[in-house]
Amino acid sequence: MVQLRQTSDGRMALPVYSALDRLYERCGRQQPWLVMPTARLDTLYEAVRFDVVLLDANIPEEYRHQEDDGE
Secondary structure: OOOOEEOOOOOEEEEEOOOHHHHHHHHOOOOOOOOOOHHHHHHHHHHOOOOEEEEOOOOOHHHOOOOOOOO
8 A cells, every 4th residue: 555645735745765764764663665666656656646756754753653552
């Protein structure tokens, strides 16, 4: 599942990260992720419409995935 984020101006954004350490630092270690070549973003766009791509964006802690109590 691809997760989009709504920007403050109402656009739908696709957060992408240039390295796993940046994803962990800016989204937390519980964030699900996948590797995809940037050349495939057009294909992804056809399946899941987004307005903007956010590169290496910081996700505030209150919006990050949290570890499940059962894990």
